[in-house]
Amino acid sequence: MRIAALIPAYREEKSVAGVVRETRKYLSDVLVIDDGSDDGTGAEAVRAGARILKNPVNVGKGASLIAGLDRLFGEGFEAVVCLDADGQHLPAEIPRFLAAAETADLIIGNRMLDTRGMPWIRLWTNRVTSWLISGLAGKTVPDVQCGFRLLRREAWRQAAIKGRRYDFEAEMVVVMGRKGLGIGQVPVSTIYGGESSSIRPLPDTLRFFRLIWRLWRNKGG
Numbered sequence: 001m002r003i004a005a006l007i008p009a010y011r012e013e014k015s016v017a018g019v020v021r022e023t024r025k026y027l028s029d030v031l032v033i034d035d036g037s038d039d040g041t042g043a044e045a046v047r048a049g050a051r052i053l054k055n056p057v058n059v060g061k062g063a064s065l066i067a068g069l070d071r072l073f074g075e076g077f078e079a080v081v082c083l084d085a086d087g088q089h090l091p092a093e094i095p096r097f098l099a100a101a102e103t104a105d106l107i108i109g110n111r112m113l114d115t116r117g118m119p120w121i122r123l124w125t126n127r128v129t130s131w132l133i134s135g136l137a138g139k140t141v142p143d144v145q146c147g148f149r150l151l152r153r154e155a156w157r158q159a160a161i162k163g164r165r166y167d168f169e170a171e172m173v174v175v176m177g178r179k180g181l182g183i184g185q186v187p188v189s190t191i192y193g194g195e196s197s198s199i200r201p202l203p204d205t206l207r208f209f210r211l212i213w214r215l216w217r218n219k220g221g
Contacts, residue, residue, distance in 0.1 A: 009085035022091035062168025104184030105155035109148035137177025
């Protein structure tokens with residue numbers, strides 16, 4: 001199975017190179033989506049050995065992932081491992097996804113087996129959102145907010161996802177669950193350091209609840 005890595009990045013010049021270098025130990029083809037960064041994110045990624053697709057302006061994580069997935073699947077890759085550029089995901093855990101690649105259409109990292117390093121507010125919101133999204137998807141997914149995941153090409157071709165920012169990953173779970181596609185999990189580490197989050201609490205929370213309302217109204221979709 002041909003598998004590539006996809007890393008969305010926005011203003012991550014301090015961490016993206018290290019993530020790319022570690023990722024290339026397991027996957028030789030790494031595509032970084034520079035989402036309109038005004039720093040050296042793109043240049044650092046290239047120096048570390050990644051290919052770059054740059055958005056002229058910031059369009060959001062979901063839109064960046066869509067562009068990257070369309071590019072890589074269009075190039076003939078059969079699966080893509082997505083991970084963040086800020087160092088919260090350990091590339092050394094990529095082999096767990098590769099080992100599970102044949103078992104499901106979407107493999108999601110599960111940080112909930114050991115939450116000691118997770119700030120309590122993130123733990124609480126993750127448990128609530130995972131419960132809500134699992135109910136809408138009809139499948140239990142313990143960590144719907146984890147962006148560390150593997151997606152297979154045929155599953156992506158069946159998806160029609162409207163979210164363009166941080167609602168994208170949650171909507172993916174519901175859409176694929178409702179289509180009867182296989183969703184699996186692998187354990188991953190909980191890592192939170194001094195990085196600043198790109199999540200905007202108020203607008204992204206409102207966006208999430210709009211997503212819940214839209215998906216609940218469209219139960220047959």
